[in-house]
Amino acid sequence: MAQTDYYAVLGVRPTAPNDEITLAWRRLVLASHPDKARSAPAQTDIRLVNEARAVLSDPARRADFDAQRTAAPPSGPRIREHVSLEAFTAHPSAEEPEHFTLECRCGQSYDVTVDELEAGVDVVGCPGCGEYIGIDYEVVEE
Ligand SMILES: [Zn+2]
Known part of the structure:
Protein backbone atom coordinates (compact mmCIF):
# COMPACT_ATOMS: atom_id res chain seq x y z
CA MET A 1 0.00 0.00 0.00
CA ALA A 2 1.57 3.26 -1.09
CA GLN A 3 1.25 5.66 1.75
CA THR A 4 2.09 9.33 2.04
CA ASP A 5 4.60 10.01 4.80
CA TYR A 6 2.96 12.95 6.54
CA TYR A 7 6.08 13.52 8.64
CA ALA A 8 8.08 14.03 5.46
CA VAL A 9 5.37 16.35 4.09
CA LEU A 10 5.72 18.61 7.12
CA GLY A 11 9.46 18.05 7.47
CA VAL A 12 9.23 16.95 11.10
CA ARG A 13 10.58 13.99 13.03
CA PRO A 14 8.21 11.05 13.68
CA THR A 15 8.55 11.87 17.38
CA ALA A 16 7.74 15.56 16.96
CA PRO A 17 5.31 16.93 19.57
CA ASN A 18 2.05 18.55 18.57
CA ASP A 19 3.27 22.15 18.76
CA GLU A 20 6.19 21.35 16.48
CA ILE A 21 3.74 19.90 13.95
CA THR A 22 1.57 23.01 14.15
CA LEU A 23 4.62 25.25 13.70
CA ALA A 24 5.82 23.28 10.67
CA TRP A 25 2.31 23.38 9.19
CA ARG A 26 2.00 27.17 9.71
CA ARG A 27 5.41 27.76 8.14
CA LEU A 28 4.44 25.77 5.04
CA VAL A 29 1.05 27.48 4.78
CA LEU A 30 2.69 30.93 4.99
CA ALA A 31 5.39 29.96 2.50
CA SER A 32 2.78 28.79 0.01
CA HIS A 33 0.66 31.95 0.27
CA PRO A 34 0.27 33.40 -3.25
CA ASP A 35 1.82 36.74 -2.19
CA LYS A 36 4.96 35.04 -0.92
CA ALA A 37 5.14 32.04 -3.21
CA ARG A 38 5.23 34.06 -6.44
CA SER A 39 8.99 33.85 -6.62
CA ALA A 40 9.28 30.42 -5.06
CA PRO A 41 10.29 27.79 -7.62
CA ALA A 42 8.74 24.84 -5.80
CA GLN A 43 5.04 25.01 -5.03
CA THR A 44 3.93 23.33 -1.86
CA ASP A 45 0.97 21.00 -2.18
CA ILE A 46 -1.13 22.80 0.43
CA ARG A 47 -3.86 20.16 0.28
CA LEU A 48 -1.33 17.54 1.35
CA VAL A 49 0.10 19.84 4.02
CA ASN A 50 -3.36 20.39 5.52
CA GLU A 51 -4.09 16.67 5.36
CA ALA A 52 -0.80 15.89 7.12
CA ARG A 53 -1.56 18.36 9.89
CA ALA A 54 -5.13 17.08 10.30
CA VAL A 55 -3.90 13.51 10.76
CA LEU A 56 -0.85 14.22 12.92
CA SER A 57 -2.57 16.67 15.28
CA ASP A 58 -5.32 14.15 16.07
CA PRO A 59 -3.94 11.60 18.58
CA ALA A 60 -6.20 8.77 17.37
CA ARG A 61 -5.53 9.34 13.67
CA ARG A 62 -1.81 9.81 14.35
CA ALA A 63 -1.72 6.47 16.20
CA ASP A 64 -3.42 4.79 13.24
CA PHE A 65 -0.99 6.41 10.85
CA ASP A 66 2.03 5.38 12.96
CA ALA A 67 0.75 1.80 13.03
CA GLN A 68 0.44 1.73 9.25
CA ARG A 69 3.82 3.35 8.85
CA THR A 70 5.53 0.66 10.90
CA ALA A 71 3.37 -2.29 9.76
CA ALA A 72 5.26 -2.75 6.49
CA PRO A 73 8.66 -1.07 6.56
CA PRO A 74 10.48 -0.80 3.21
CA SER A 75 13.11 -3.26 4.45
CA GLY A 76 10.45 -5.69 5.62
CA PRO A 77 9.33 -9.01 4.20
CA ARG A 78 9.14 -9.53 0.47
ZN1 LIG B 1 2.58 -21.23 3.08
Whole structure:
Protein backbone atom coordinates (compact mmCIF):
# COMPACT_ATOMS: atom_id res chain seq x y z
CA MET A 1 0.00 0.00 0.00
CA ALA A 2 1.57 3.26 -1.09
CA GLN A 3 1.25 5.66 1.75
CA THR A 4 2.09 9.33 2.04
CA ASP A 5 4.60 10.01 4.80
CA TYR A 6 2.96 12.95 6.54
CA TYR A 7 6.08 13.52 8.64
CA ALA A 8 8.08 14.03 5.46
CA VAL A 9 5.37 16.35 4.09
CA LEU A 10 5.72 18.61 7.12
CA GLY A 11 9.46 18.05 7.47
CA VAL A 12 9.23 16.95 11.10
CA ARG A 13 10.58 13.99 13.03
CA PRO A 14 8.21 11.05 13.68
CA THR A 15 8.55 11.87 17.38
CA ALA A 16 7.74 15.56 16.96
CA PRO A 17 5.31 16.93 19.57
CA ASN A 18 2.05 18.55 18.57
CA ASP A 19 3.27 22.15 18.76
CA GLU A 20 6.19 21.35 16.48
CA ILE A 21 3.74 19.90 13.95
CA THR A 22 1.57 23.01 14.15
CA LEU A 23 4.62 25.25 13.70
CA ALA A 24 5.82 23.28 10.67
CA TRP A 25 2.31 23.38 9.19
CA ARG A 26 2.00 27.17 9.71
CA ARG A 27 5.41 27.76 8.14
CA LEU A 28 4.44 25.77 5.04
CA VAL A 29 1.05 27.48 4.78
CA LEU A 30 2.69 30.93 4.99
CA ALA A 31 5.39 29.96 2.50
CA SER A 32 2.78 28.79 0.01
CA HIS A 33 0.66 31.95 0.27
CA PRO A 34 0.27 33.40 -3.25
CA ASP A 35 1.82 36.74 -2.19
CA LYS A 36 4.96 35.04 -0.92
CA ALA A 37 5.14 32.04 -3.21
CA ARG A 38 5.23 34.06 -6.44
CA SER A 39 8.99 33.85 -6.62
CA ALA A 40 9.28 30.42 -5.06
CA PRO A 41 10.29 27.79 -7.62
CA ALA A 42 8.74 24.84 -5.80
CA GLN A 43 5.04 25.01 -5.03
CA THR A 44 3.93 23.33 -1.86
CA ASP A 45 0.97 21.00 -2.18
CA ILE A 46 -1.13 22.80 0.43
CA ARG A 47 -3.86 20.16 0.28
CA LEU A 48 -1.33 17.54 1.35
CA VAL A 49 0.10 19.84 4.02
CA ASN A 50 -3.36 20.39 5.52
CA GLU A 51 -4.09 16.67 5.36
CA ALA A 52 -0.80 15.89 7.12
CA ARG A 53 -1.56 18.36 9.89
CA ALA A 54 -5.13 17.08 10.30
CA VAL A 55 -3.90 13.51 10.76
CA LEU A 56 -0.85 14.22 12.92
CA SER A 57 -2.57 16.67 15.28
CA ASP A 58 -5.32 14.15 16.07
CA PRO A 59 -3.94 11.60 18.58
CA ALA A 60 -6.20 8.77 17.37
CA ARG A 61 -5.53 9.34 13.67
CA ARG A 62 -1.81 9.81 14.35
CA ALA A 63 -1.72 6.47 16.20
CA ASP A 64 -3.42 4.79 13.24
CA PHE A 65 -0.99 6.41 10.85
CA ASP A 66 2.03 5.38 12.96
CA ALA A 67 0.75 1.80 13.03
CA GLN A 68 0.44 1.73 9.25
CA ARG A 69 3.82 3.35 8.85
CA THR A 70 5.53 0.66 10.90
CA ALA A 71 3.37 -2.29 9.76
CA ALA A 72 5.26 -2.75 6.49
CA PRO A 73 8.66 -1.07 6.56
CA PRO A 74 10.48 -0.80 3.21
CA SER A 75 13.11 -3.26 4.45
CA GLY A 76 10.45 -5.69 5.62
CA PRO A 77 9.33 -9.01 4.20
CA ARG A 78 9.14 -9.53 0.47
CA ILE A 79 5.49 -9.71 -0.44
CA ARG A 80 4.59 -12.51 -2.86
CA GLU A 81 1.30 -11.02 -3.99
CA HIS A 82 -1.53 -8.74 -3.00
CA VAL A 83 -4.87 -10.34 -2.26
CA SER A 84 -8.20 -8.66 -1.64
CA LEU A 85 -9.62 -9.24 1.82
CA GLU A 86 -12.75 -10.44 0.02
CA ALA A 87 -10.82 -13.58 -1.02
CA PHE A 88 -10.34 -14.48 2.66
CA THR A 89 -12.75 -16.64 4.63
CA ALA A 90 -14.29 -14.78 7.56
CA HIS A 91 -14.58 -16.55 10.91
CA PRO A 92 -16.87 -14.45 13.07
CA SER A 93 -17.21 -15.78 16.57
CA ALA A 94 -18.31 -14.52 19.96
CA GLU A 95 -15.67 -16.58 21.77
CA GLU A 96 -12.45 -15.88 19.87
CA PRO A 97 -11.27 -12.73 18.11
CA GLU A 98 -12.94 -12.34 14.74
CA HIS A 99 -10.41 -13.23 12.07
CA PHE A 100 -9.92 -14.06 8.41
CA THR A 101 -8.00 -16.94 6.85
CA LEU A 102 -6.76 -17.73 3.37
CA GLU A 103 -5.24 -21.04 2.40
CA CYS A 104 -1.63 -20.80 1.28
CA ARG A 105 -0.28 -22.91 -1.58
CA CYS A 106 1.76 -24.87 1.02
CA GLY A 107 -1.43 -26.07 2.73
CA GLN A 108 -1.17 -23.83 5.80
CA SER A 109 -3.26 -20.69 6.18
CA TYR A 110 -2.68 -16.98 6.34
CA ASP A 111 -4.53 -15.68 9.37
CA VAL A 112 -5.33 -12.08 10.28
CA THR A 113 -7.61 -10.76 13.01
CA VAL A 114 -10.02 -7.85 12.79
CA ASP A 115 -8.03 -6.13 15.53
CA GLU A 116 -4.88 -6.34 13.42
CA LEU A 117 -6.70 -4.97 10.37
CA GLU A 118 -8.09 -2.09 12.42
CA ALA A 119 -4.57 -1.37 13.65
CA GLY A 120 -3.47 -0.94 10.03
CA VAL A 121 -1.83 -4.32 9.45
CA ASP A 122 -1.85 -5.04 5.72
CA VAL A 123 0.82 -7.74 5.46
CA VAL A 124 0.42 -11.26 6.80
CA GLY A 125 2.88 -14.17 6.87
CA CYS A 126 2.19 -17.88 6.39
CA PRO A 127 3.32 -19.95 9.39
CA GLY A 128 3.98 -22.91 7.08
CA CYS A 129 6.34 -21.57 4.44
CA GLY A 130 7.11 -18.06 5.70
CA GLU A 131 5.82 -16.29 2.62
CA TYR A 132 4.06 -12.96 2.96
CA ILE A 133 1.07 -11.52 1.18
CA GLY A 134 -0.32 -8.01 1.19
CA ILE A 135 -3.97 -7.60 2.04
CA ASP A 136 -5.94 -5.03 0.09
CA TYR A 137 -8.93 -3.67 1.92
CA GLU A 138 -10.87 -0.49 2.47
CA VAL A 139 -10.97 0.90 5.99
CA VAL A 140 -14.53 1.94 6.76
CA GLU A 141 -14.54 5.29 8.55
CA GLU A 142 -17.04 5.41 11.37
ZN1 LIG B 1 2.58 -21.23 3.08
